[in-house]
Amino acid sequence: MYIPNANRVDDQEQVLAFMQAHSFATLVSLVNGQLFATHLPLIIVAQEEGKLLRGHMAKANPHWQELATQREVLVIFQGPHAYISPTHYAKWESVPTWNYMAVHAYGSARLIQDEAGLLTALGELIAANDPAYQQRWESLPDTFRSGMLNGIVAFEITITRLEGKFKLSQNRPVEDQQRVATALAAHADTTIAAVGHSMQANNDLEGKQA
Numbered sequence: 745m746y747i748p749n750a751n752r753v754d755d756q757e758q759v760l761a762f763m764q765a766h767s768f769a770t771l772v773s774l775v776n777g778q779l780f781a782t783h784l785p786l787i788i789v790a791q792e793e794g795k796l797l798r799g800h801m802a803k804a805n806p807h808w809q810e811l812a813t814q815r816e817v818l819v820i821f822q823g824p825h826a827y828i829s830p831t832h833y834a835k836w837e838s839v840p841t842w843n844y845m846a847v848h849a850y851g852s853a854r855l856i857q858d859e860a861g862l863l864t865a866l867g868e869l870i871a872a873n874d875p876a877y878q879q880r881w882e883s884l885p886d887t888f889r890s891g892m893l894n895g896i897v898a899f900e901i902t903i904t905r906l907e908g909k910f911k912l913s914q915n916r917p918v919e920d921q922q923r924v925a926t927a928l929a930a931h932a933d934t935t936i937a938a939v940g941h942s943m944q945a946n947n948d949l950e951g952k953q954a
Contacts, residue, residue: 745846750914759847763821763849769783772819780806782801785799796902797851798901799869800865800866800869800898803896808855811853812853815852817901818850820849821846821849825939826940828840832923834917843943844911853899855898855899861898862896865898866898912942912947929944
């Protein structure tokens with residue numbers, strides 16, 4: 745990913761927090777020699793040995809069939825984004841742009857097809873998104889649960905490198921950044937407003953201005 749120095753995020757804790765907050769990601773690898781993408785929720789696991797991503801997909805999805813044979817796979821985590829009008833800038837000779845935040849995770853994958861591993865992968869997703877459902881899931885008939893498990897393939901990706909890019913007008917003068925952040929934060933669209941709030945938090949504009 746192209747990352748100018750002003751937009752690069754090297755703080756691993758910040759990157760992981762972003763991934764966890766935007767965990768519906770895009771997994772990209774090769775299938776039959778062509779790029780293939782699957783959109784799915786993932787669990788981010790940080791441990792002493794390293795960082796992992798876990799999730800599952802439908803067995804009918806051909807993506808998993810070559811996943812473990814790939815030298816490297818890519819997972820894209822995308823945050824809020826917004827159009828930036830040059831009308832917010834003090835300098836007349838300015839052009840529009842787009843602000844956004846993204847993290848790219850690279851790594852190697854392995855498949856999880858045993859029942860215990862599938863239950864663990866499912867349990868993690870339930871705990872993260874709908875913990876109250878766990879009791880219902882466990883009360884369902886064994887035949888139903890087995891059928892559901894037979895219809896999915898879980899996987900685990902060992903992360904080998906992370907790239908974080910927060911493009912939040914860092915290349916603009918502080919006054920321009922403030923105007924953009926204020927305008928976006930007040931926007932009725934919550935996605936656009938989130939970019940404004942992220943600009944304020946990421947750049948600490950009030951502190952810079954002082």
